[in-house]
Amino acid sequence: MGVTVHFCGAARTVTGSCHLFKTASGSLLVDCGLFQGPKTLKALNYDPFPFRPVNIGAVLLTHAHIDHSGLLPKLIREGFHGKVIATQGTVDLCSFMLPDAGSIQESEVVTLNRRNAARGRAEVTPIYTQADAVASLAAFRPVEYETWIDVIPGVRARYWNAGHLLGSASIEIEFAGEGTAGAPLRVLASGDIGPDAKLLQPSAEAPSDVDYVISESTYGATDRPSVTSKQRREHLANEVRGAHAAGGALLIPAFAVERTQELLVDLIALMGRGDVPTAPIFLDSPLAIRATEVFRQNASSLDPEIDVSRLLASPHLRFTETVDESKAIAKLAGFHIIIAGSGMCEAGRIRHHLKRWLWNGNATVLLVGFQAHGTLGRFLAEGAKAVRIQGDEIKVAARIRRIDDYSGHADGPELARWIAARRPVHRGVFLVHGEELAIAGLSDRIAERIIPPAQIFRPLLDDIYELSTSIPTPVGAVRGRRLAPESVVALDWHNDMSKLVLDINDQIEAAADDRARRVIIRRLRRALESEQ
Numbered sequence: 001m002g003v004t005v006h007f008c009g010a011a012r013t014v015t016g017s018c019h020l021f022k023t024a025s026g027s028l029l030v031d032c033g034l035f036q037g038p039k040t041l042k043a044l045n046y047d048p049f050p051f052r053p054v055n056i057g058a059v060l061l062t063h064a065h066i067d068h069s070g071l072l073p074k075l076i077r078e079g080f081h082g083k084v085i086a087t088q089g090t091v092d093l094c095s096f097m098l099p100d101a102g103s104i105q106e107s108e109v110v111t112l113n114r115r116n117a118a119r120g121r122a123e124v125t126p127i128y129t130q131a132d133a134v135a136s137l138a139a140f141r142p143v144e145y146e147t148w149i150d151v152i153p154g155v156r157a158r159y160w161n162a163g164h165l166l167g168s169a170s171i172e173i174e175f176a177g178e179g180t181a182g183a184p185l186r187v188l189a190s191g192d193i194g195p196d197a198k199l200l201q202p203s204a205e206a207p208s209d210v211d212y213v214i215s216e217s218t219y220g221a222t223d224r225p226s227v228t229s230k231q232r233r234e235h236l237a238n239e240v241r242g243a244h245a246a247g248g249a250l251l252i253p254a255f256a257v258e259r260t261q262e263l264l265v266d267l268i269a270l271m272g273r274g275d276v277p278t279a280p281i282f283l284d285s286p287l288a289i290r291a292t293e294v295f296r297q298n299a300s301s302l303d304p305e306i307d308v309s310r311l312l313a314s315p316h317l318r319f320t321e322t323v324d325e326s327k328a329i330a331k332l333a334g335f336h337i338i339i340a341g342s343g344m345c346e347a348g349r350i351r352h353h354l355k356r357w358l359w360n361g362n363a364t365v366l367l368v369g370f371q372a373h374g375t376l377g378r379f380l381a382e383g384a385k386a387v388r389i390q391g392d393e394i395k396v397a398a399r400i401r402r403i404d405d406y407s408g409h410a411d412g413p414e415l416a417r418w419i420a421a422r423r424p425v426h427r428g429v430f431l432v433h434g435e436e437l438a439i440a441g442l443s444d445r446i447a448e449r450i451i452p453p454a455q456i457f458r459p460l461l462d463d464i465y466e467l468s469t470s471i472p473t474p475v476g477a478v479r480g481r482r483l484a485p486e487s488v489v490a491l492d493w494h495n496d497m498s499k500l501v502l503d504i505n506d507q508i509e510a511a512a513d514d515r516a517r518r519v520i521i522r523r524l525r526r527a528l529e530s531e532q
């Protein structure tokens with residue numbers, strides 16, 4: 001029957017990474033990530049998988065980020081009993097990131113059920129609990145980089161450092177006898193690729209001479225000016241000085257792992273040299289605190305120039321582990337720095353701090369990572385005048401600033417170079433894990449110059465391709481698509497609704513007087529009634 005690949009996630013989106021490979025002797029997954037962003041997409045997390053978990057022989061996990069690993073506890077709860085193969089760094093990070101994700105699922109459902117009860121709707125159960133996540137860790141098996149391991153009968157794999165995150169990997173997979181003239185069929189799944197010059201990680205490595213490359217495209221349309229670590233620190237210093245001059249808190253929503261540690265390294269160095277005013281830096285994230293500890297343990301695999309132990313001892317750095325400590329920060333006025341998750345402001349303690357500070361023109365929010373379509377971070381980045389947090393409308397008066405220098409992802413030219421270095425690529429390149437424009441941008445960058453356009457594929461969610469043929473052959477979505485392609489790529493109606501409510505509020509507030517306000521409300525009411 002050959003080999004097929006089913007793109008179960010991260011097709012025209014950056015979240016929910018999951019590729020299902022099927023052979024005559026069994027099935028395996030590369031990644032099993034959580035969908036994030038628009039509600040329509042997040043709803044997929046609650047739906048059944050588009051395959052039977054019990055039939056999956058093994059999972060090859062590229063790295064610990066939740067959009068790659070976050071549905072593993074659900075997979076295991078629903079009957080998967082194989083191994084999750086990952087590097088030691090990934091195993092260490094998942095050992096607390098997955099339980100943390102479980103507790104987020106539990107608390108989100110508590111909030112949702114409170115609202116549902118008030119509206120007389122049925123109770124929802126969490127996708128999985130913290131206990132499910134802890135139980136799932138028993139399935140993990142560590143693997144060394146650059147060492148072949150047997151996965152399922154007839155399939156072996158080898159992990160390469162992807163330079164994206166502690167433990168991150170691109171995974172080379174060989175399907176015995178499925179390639180040209182009985183040779184193995186060789187597939188390379190990129191995972192997420194790090195940029196060329198990253199603070200704590202080496203550059204990405206991977207083999208060449210493969211049949212297929214499945215490449216991420218997150219920043220495929222972006223050409224980032226290359227910066228040295230000195231310039232990057234200088235950009236950060238400018239932002240810190242600006243926030244200090246504004247006089248309020250500096251909030252930095254950051255991914256708990258890696259981005260947070262990079263920021264800490266630079267902030268403490270800047271304060272130490274007197275380049276920015278000294279102030280307390282609150283690391284307000286139990287997850288980030290634990291991640292910082294994992295970094296300390298894995299210091300030998302990181303850049304030897306950085307002394308993680310000295311860093312942790314800085315008098316400026318305060319770890320706020322408990323909820324009470326976290327709440328105490330909210331009482332502070334004046335300039336201080338708070339780093340908290342999540343990086344796209346979708347969950348975690350950053351949402352409380354945003355609620356406390358967003359309406360205040362003295363505060364600064366500094367966005368340092370990728371902000372996916374439909375997330376609160378993306379709305380802020382795009383200049384929303386008001387946002388909704390936990391059902392409350394909050395005006396945005398704070399300074400919203402952004403630096404891209406700390407990205408964990410390669411930009412367009414770097415991704416194109418990474419793909420070029422894999423040549424010869426005999427059969428095809430699949431571009432996944434990117435929004436529509438990013439994938440189109442990367443496709444333009446590599447078409448002709450690097451890969452013949454006919455060999456570039458941009459799968460939609462739930463597309464299935466036969467790989468054993470001389471070029472990849474679409475075999476259609478066997479069980480049908482879970483979502484219409486347009487609802488994957490467009491902002492869904494929930495976002496349109498939020499925007500409408502905010503616009504109505506704006507108009508009504510901006511009206512000259514109460515009489516004018518009543519006129520607007522009457523007109524809206526008439527428009528509504530004419531629809532019935």
Ligand SMILES: [Zn+2]
Binds near residue numbers: 065
């Ligand atoms: Zn990642």
